[in-house]
Amino acid sequence: MSNGSEAAEVLERIGAERALGMYTKLVEIRRFEERIHFLFLEGNVPGTVHQYIGQEACAVGVCSALSEGDVIASTHRPHGHAIARGLPMRSIAAELYGRATGTARGKGGSMHLGDLSKGMLPAIATVGDNIPIVAGVALAFRLRHEPRVAVSFFGDGAANEGAFHEGLNCAAVYNLPAVFVCENNLYGASTSIQKVVKVENIADRAASYGMRSDIGDGMDVFDVYERASNAIGAARGNGGPTLLELKTFRYSGHSRRDPNNYMAKEEKSYWKARDPIALCEAALSKCGFLKPKLAAEIQASVAKEVDEAIEFALQSPFPEEQELYDGLYTSIEVPR
Amino acid sequence: MRMSIAEGLRFAIDGCMAEDQSVFCLGEDIGVPGGFGGAFTVTLGLESKYRDRIIDTPISEAAIFGMACGAAAMGMRPIADVQYGDFLLCAASQIVNQIAKLRYMSGGAIGLPLVMRAPVGVTGRGAQHSQNLESFFLSCPGIKIVAPSTAYDAVGLMRAAIRDPDPVLVFEHKLLYGSKGARTEKGTFDASSEIPDEYFEVPIGRAQLLRRGDHVTLVGSLLMSHFNMLAAEELAGEGIQCDVVDLRSIWPLDIELLHESVKKTGRIVIVEEGPKQGGVGAEIASGIAELIPDYLLAPIVRVAAPNTPAPFSPPLERAYVPRPSAIARRVRDLMSAS
Numbered sequence: 001m002s003n004g005s006e007a008a009e010v011l012e013r014i015g016a017e018r019a020l021g022m023y024t025k026l027v028e029i030r031r032f033e034e035r036i037h038f039l040f041l042e043g044n045v046p047g048t049v050h051q052y053i054g055q056e057a058c059a060v061g062v063c064s065a066l067s068e069g070d071v072i073a074s075t076h077r078p079h080g081h082a083i084a085r086g087l088p089m090r091s092i093a094a095e096l097y098g099r100a101t102g103t104a105r106g107k108g109g110s111m112h113l114g115d116l117s118k119g120m121l122p123a124i125a126t127v128g129d130n131i132p133i134v135a136g137v138a139l140a141f142r143l144r145h146e147p148r149v150a151v152s153f154f155g156d157g158a159a160n161e162g163a164f165h166e167g168l169n170c171a172a173v174y175n176l177p178a179v180f181v182c183e184n185n186l187y188g189a190s191t192s193i194q195k196v197v198k199v200e201n202i203a204d205r206a207a208s209y210g211m212r213s214d215i216g217d218g219m220d221v222f223d224v225y226e227r228a229s230n231a232i233g234a235a236r237g238n239g240g241p242t243l244l245e246l247k248t249f250r251y252s253g254h255s256r257r258d259p260n261n262y263m264a265k266e267e268k269s270y271w272k273a274r275d276p277i278a279l280c281e282a283a284l285s286k287c288g289f290l291k292p293k294l295a296a297e298i299q300a301s302v303a304k305e306v307d308e309a310i311e312f313a314l315q316s317p318f319p320e321e322q323e324l325y326d327g328l329y330t331s332i333e334v335p336r
Numbered sequence: 337m338r339m340s341i342a343e344g345l346r347f348a349i350d351g352c353m354a355e356d357q358s359v360f361c362l363g364e365d366i367g368v369p370g371g372f373g374g375a376f377t378v379t380l381g382l383e384s385k386y387r388d389r390i391i392d393t394p395i396s397e398a399a400i401f402g403m404a405c406g407a408a409a410m411g412m413r414p415i416a417d418v419q420y421g422d423f424l425l426c427a428a429s430q431i432v433n434q435i436a437k438l439r440y441m442s443g444g445a446i447g448l449p450l451v452m453r454a455p456v457g458v459t460g461r462g463a464q465h466s467q468n469l470e471s472f473f474l475s476c477p478g479i480k481i482v483a484p485s486t487a488y489d490a491v492g493l494m495r496a497a498i499r500d501p502d503p504v505l506v507f508e509h510k511l512l513y514g515s516k517g518a519r520t521e522k523g524t525f526d527a528s529s530e531i532p533d534e535y536f537e538v539p540i541g542r543a544q545l546l547r548r549g550d551h552v553t554l555v556g557s558l559l560m561s562h563f564n565m566l567a568a569e570e571l572a573g574e575g576i577q578c579d580v581v582d583l584r585s586i587w588p589l590d591i592e593l594l595h596e597s598v599k600k601t602g603r604i605v606i607v608e609e610g611p612k613q614g615g616v617g618a619e620i621a622s623g624i625a626e627l628i629p630d631y632l633l634a635p636i637v638r639v640a641a642p643n644t645p646a647p648f649s650p651p652l653e654r655a656y657v658p659r660p661s662a663i664a665r666r667v668r669d670l671m672s673a674s
Contacts, residue, residue: 071410073406102443103443104441104442104443104445105443105444106443107440107441107442107443107444108441108442108443112441112442114442115445116409116442116445116446117445121406121409121438121442121446122438122441122442122446124434126429126433126434129402129429129430129433129434131402132396132398132399132401132402132403132405132406132430133402133403133405133406133409133430133434134406135399135402135403135406136402136403136404136405136406136407136408136409136410136414137406137407137409137410138406139391139403139406139407139412140406140407140410140411140412141410143360143388143389143407143412144412150406162398163398163399163402163429163430166394166396166397166398166399166402167398167399167402167403169394169396169399170393170394170396170399170403173394174391326444327439327440327442327443327444327445328439328440328444328477328478329439329478329480329502330439330447330501330502331500331501331502332502332541332588334477335541335587335588335589
């Protein structure tokens with residue numbers, strides 16, 4: 001949002017309840033990720049984790065603009081999308097811990113969070129691969145004449161995969177009800193986007209597919225919400241797909257213990273000065289939607305939710321060894 | 337009615353599409369009016385009947401299989417195809433990382449009722465249009481694999497594949513299609529069958545005994561099943577009787593039927609058109625050697641292509657593919673050594 005009066009208008013349109021809901025989701029993701037980071041460093045969480053701190057406004061802004069039957073697909077960095085789409089935090093935590101109560105009964109883990117009954121495919125952790133899959137989800141909606149929209153989240157790195165090219169081209173050719181959200185956090189693992197992309201914006205590539213594009217401030221949840229609403233509305237109204245690029249930044253390393261030493265100090269502090277939660281708080285306070293007391297209450301209730309989610313995960317049983325063979329085929333046992 | 341495999345596949349797809357609105361086809365050149373109905377005429381004419389459900393795609397295999405995956409996850413029943421099996425590898429991540437695994441990594445919550453069709457066979461086109469990729473996908477848990485060697489099986493297995501709740505990969509053989517007109521293949525083999533009027537399916541995971549004999553089990557699929565029958569015919573004249581088994585399904589593999597046969601014959605010759613290296617034959621051999629070694633009267637024999645890509649030059653190609661005469665010779669050698 002470029003100026004104060006425009007921002008006030010946007011918030012007026014969104015309304016206090018929805019705006020506070022978005023704020024709460026931002027806080028949920030941040031607190032959850034901070035706790036997971038701590039627990040992971042303690043050696044408490046199995047496997048690996050790719051964390052979402054810094055990018056919260058992207059998932060929350062987009063998912064807040066979705067309707068119930070819409071479907072999203074995420075990446076190897078899906079915790080934020082899962083929380084934003086409304087998957088229960090306790091099921092997410094349990095999945096991270098490989099427990100039988102997790103979103104995939106412990107078969108997926110951090111990188112495959114999802115629950116289709118809540119509008120989220122299992123996260124697709126091979127970079128770019130969810131893009132044609134989301135085109136297929138949208139194709140199913142089109143063939144059945146359902147007013148539903150499919151959303152693909154991916155990073156800047158995915159824009160260099162062949163699947164990006166094939167998926168976007170097909171979505172454009174068939175005018176599918178889909179939105180392709182590129183969260184450009186400026187790094188593919190440790191590699192700066194400047195080393196691997198020659199165009200200024202990933203969104204510029206949409207023109208080569210004859211696709212609409214837009215660029216949003218990935219640190220400003222309300223800007224993301226507004227732009228996502230437009231793209232989703234267009235898709236639902238048979239107006240075809242959009243490539244929506246969100247400029248954002250990941251505070252954490254790529255994964256596990258990566259201390260992201262490849263990012264300049266100035267770069268980190270530039271982005272942290274535009275922290276999505278701080279920006280949201282400031283906007284909400286300015287228009288009177290958020291008072292310090294309410295902010296404190298939300299923070300406290302989220303902290304409790306995170307506590308309970310981790311506790312639920314830790315108390316949950318691991319899957320039985322026999323379950324190794326479950327859930328591969330629908331109609332037959334796994335041949336041994 | 338007598339049908340070729342191409343006609344049988346079309347017949348089965350047409351029937352399923354008429355009955356079930358969620359069935360649709362996705363592929364390159366499959367429904368262009370005035371075109372050829374896919375590389376081997378399988379979908380010819382269906383576009384005029386199902387305008388919205390025969391979807392021509394760009395040359396984008398990853399998108400074809402990715403879209404099939406996404407649509408299937410939403411409960412549609414896509415039939416995705418490639419012009420040559422070799423191009424499955426252009427979509428390898430979608431097939432191997434997504435389609436084969438999505439249900440499992442969702443904890444069994446998602447079903448993927450989709451069909452993948454791929455022509456295979458060494459047919460005068462050199463290394464990149466000739467691979468038999470059955471063994472490659474055999475190493476991917478999560479996909480069922482079928483291989484019809486007759487039109488009857490093509491109809492029955494295609495119906496079963498479309499109605500199956502899991503991903504099914506259908507390998508079809510270029511020399512068995514019986515495609516007509518400009519898409520006729522040189523060296524085509526007659527695989528036509530009488531197709532009954534009554535509805536039938538061929539169950540996935542079951543092999544078929546094509547011919548009975550007590551001396552040796554001859555097993556293969558697709559074109560090699562026809563070659564095995566020719567070899568068995570030749571050998572019968574010399575007093576060697578073969579049990580000829582057509583796999584029909586590469587996965588699940590009907591190891592029980594093979595066990596039954598080998599328990600009777602005590603000898604097995606496994607024939608495949610692709611390279612011996614990591615082949616389907618290795619999986620069958622281990623399924624025999626591990627589980628019923630005591631029934632073997634002689635070592636297991638594998639007849640397969642050399643461990644090289646397919647060559648182009650016609651004499652080299654003839655030497656590359658196991659021929660009926662070579663299969664018969666290996667059987668003869670086996671019989672005289674045991």
